[in-house]
């Protein structure tokens with residue numbers, strides 16, 4: 001399978017492709033490429049605050065985020081090249097730029113040079129996904145600095161995405177909430193569709209991977225969304241202009257596995273009806289224990305900051321689905337480059353100059369556990385097929401009492417049932 005594509009206006013050929021190399025039931029493994037960056041899928045984009053209030057000398061700051069960037073670039077107190085491989089992808093959100101209450105001149109500094117062209121981040125060569133931050137802008141409608149405010153619309157978001165140098169871009173969307181009634185959802189779909197039209201116009205001459213956001217919790221909601229979009233854009237544009245699909249609005253449902261499974265599998269069905277099923281499929285903001293289940297349903301990528309939130313809450317991952325309190329963790333049992341390093345083990349025990357380093361080391365470990373597990377699932381799809389993936393889910397997620405019925409549902413619905 002190869003995606004695409006010619007674009008609105010002057011035909012610009014996209015430099016991206018998505019190839020499915022193996023399938024296991026509905027799950028698939030392959031490669032998403034843009035220019036000379038190739039990402040194995042399924043995969044996880046860690047959310048990184050590249051810009052978090054500081055300036056060049058502090059890798060643009062951000063406490064734990066700064067420590068993560070030190071692991072990413074090897075520019076920290078420790079020379080840890082071993083961590084670079086875990087940053088084959090990263091996500092940053094436009095809406096996060098002013099999280100640290102920066103003044104306008106700092107904001108302008110951040111936008112001066114694309115992330116991957118900065119000497120501070122020269123070691124990072126992963127696929128950079130720049131999220132539009134629709135969820136936040138839906139409430140605020142603007143970026144709020146310490147001495148400036150900036151109205152946010154589709155054009156403003158696109159300009160910032162460009163300035164950050166994103167490889168993968170999404171339109172500015174109007175996410176739905178579980179409380180929205182039918183009329184509200186249709187209205188939001190229309191507004192998103194208008195943004196999508198603007199997004200296609202703005203991005204026509206630019207080289208980037210363009211993802212379309214979709215919002216819905218079930219078949220009829222996703223179908224309504226795409227039909228509103230088709231009404232505004234026409235069927236040809238809807239089908240020919242995108243390199244990928246991103247399903248959003250699921251964060252309020254993140255702890256309800258049954259609803260998540262329904263939303264993702266119904267959305268996949270609608271995508272097939274609209275002939276979008278050969279495009280890479282991303283689920284926004286959902287990760288950790290849902291990953292194996294959603295991969296089995298056919299999700300190709302995820303983004304998450306859960307590795308950092310877990311660390312901030314004193315949680316140390318022992319697997320994708322399990323954590324233990326940090327003070328009960330036995331670092332000696334972990335093979336990862338963080339836990340294998342005596343100095344970093346000391347940091348995680350609290351013997352660090354700064355709290356950000358103690359928790360930063362834990363969050364790097366958590367990310368490694370998540371990324372390695374995704375790699376294991378990917379290899380399972382390539383090597384072991386549907387039965388192998390079913391066995392994997394049974395022996396991991398299925399071991400967890402509260403998750404077992406969801407594991408069984410996915411195995412039955414997407415992996416051909418029990419062997």
Ligand SMILES: [Zn+2]
Pocket residue numbers: 334335336337338339340365
């Ligand atoms: Zn570890």
